[in-house]
Amino acid sequence: MLKHIFTLLFFIYSGNFFSQNxxxxxxxxxxxxxxxxxxxxxxxxxxxxxxxxxxxxxxxxxxxxxxxxxxxxxxxxxxxxxxxxxxxxxxxxxxxxxxxxxxxxxxxxxxxxxxxxxGKTGNEYQNKFIPFILANSSDNFEHFYYNNSEMFDKKLYKYVIKNPDSYVALWFLIERYNIEGYSDLYETTLNSFSHSIKKQKLWLTLNAELKNTLIRKGRKFPEMSLQNTSLKTEILNIPDSKYTLIEFWFSRCRPCLEQLPSLKKIYNRYYAKSFNIIAISTDKTQNVVPYWQKRIVEYEIPWKNYLDENAVIAAREKIISFPTNFLIDKDHNVIKKNITPEDLEKFLSENL
Structure with missing residues (x-):
């Protein structure tokens, strides 16, 4: 009898649970x-x-x-x-x-x-979040989001301060981190959510990922186990230069190849003044021999080349767009991210 009662209660409560969610x-x-x-x-x-x-x-x-x-x-x-x-x-x-x-x-x-x-969250996104982000802007949301990333991140932080229980804001913070990787502002924004949000798996997952991200502005570039051009395991060796540009790329990346001539000119101009470049390819296994090794010879790339096969490290560090670069100083601290060849040339001319 008790077994039948328990079974009946189970179906009643489980039915209520699934209907509610x-x-x-x-x-x-x-x-x-x-x-x-x-x-x-x-x-x-x-x-x-x-x-x-x-x-x-x-x-x-x-x-x-x-x-x-x-x-x-x-x-x-x-x-x-x-x-x-x-x-x-x-x-x-x-x-x-x-x-x-x-x-x-x-x-x-x-x-x-x-x-x-x-729905509740959809209504917040359309009627509250978008108007807040687009305040004092005549742009549409999609264009603003993808073309004003720095301003968006600042507005996202302000929105969280006003709306610390917002899942809309949390999801956009997750996406921004997945696009850009670590930033101090992202961690500050994450810590500004309410105590109830901080108990949720969504918040906890992002918090763990942020804490495990190793490449951060203002901190030393991390040690990495990579492969050299002979496909032998080698620990990343950062040269004792005043400034070093570490570039993540892959051999079939058109923007990466298009900027190579500009980087070679900068390298040749400032190498003697204590500037260096390190390239880390994220090529897939099937592209290593026919493309990556071939590109290094074909384009006469003069700097040290490493391989992060299948983008294992890059994926962990949320490097998903290419090229992505980090400029580090003589102490191996990251001082800039995604500096353009034009801005790099200007920076080096003023500092070397």
Missing amino acids: SANIQGKILTDKNYEKDTIVFSAGIIDEKYYANTKLTSAINNNKFNIQGIFSCPQMYSYSMNSEKDVILFRNGKYFIDQSTTSIIVSDMITKQGEVI
Whole structure:
């Protein structure tokens, strides 16, 4: 008898639990196309999937409508794409916040119309967060976000001070860290969230990653075990120069190759004045011999070259865009990140 009562109570309470945290979301696409027989995919975008309870939400599309179902223990931020375009477009513009209160989603592939999510977190994003970030700006949100990163980060910090329980702000902080890596402002912003947010797995995951990030401005560049051009393991050896530029790149990176002539001119001009360059390639295993080793010879790269095979270290340090560089001083402290060849030339001319 007791066993039957326990079983009944279990189903009652578990049913209540899942009903409180699950969502059945109706969606439609604002478009002038017909996505019949396609699948819409909501995914993590550029954010590490470990932050997600549901890394992907998918639905077949019928008459440009879809249905999403899932269990959401906390709000999730997604980007979206179409399965038919997976080899062309990684994800489309726009952020979509989904939680257990979400009832509908409107996605748009039209420039003149914006997407919309009906739900608590979606409402905060559209009606509170975006207006706060765009205050005194005539720009649209997407353009402002991707072209004014320093200003966005400062406004994000101010938003957290005013709204310390905001999952919208926490998700954007997670994405900014995944794009840029460590910064003191990110750590300050993270520590400004409320005590209740700090108990959540989402906050704890970002906090652990920030603390484990080794490349930081104002600190010594960390020791690394890499491979040399002979593919032998070698500890990174930073030369005793007044300034050294450490550049992360890979052999099929067009922007990396395009700036090589400028860097070679700077290297040749200032090497005798105590300037050096170290290159760390993140090439995949299959590209090491046919591309990386070949590029070094083909482009006559005169500085020391190392290999971080398959970007193991780069991924840990959230280096996801290339080239990424760090300028370090004679004490091996990081003093600048992503300095352009033009600014590097100016800096060296003034300091050497």
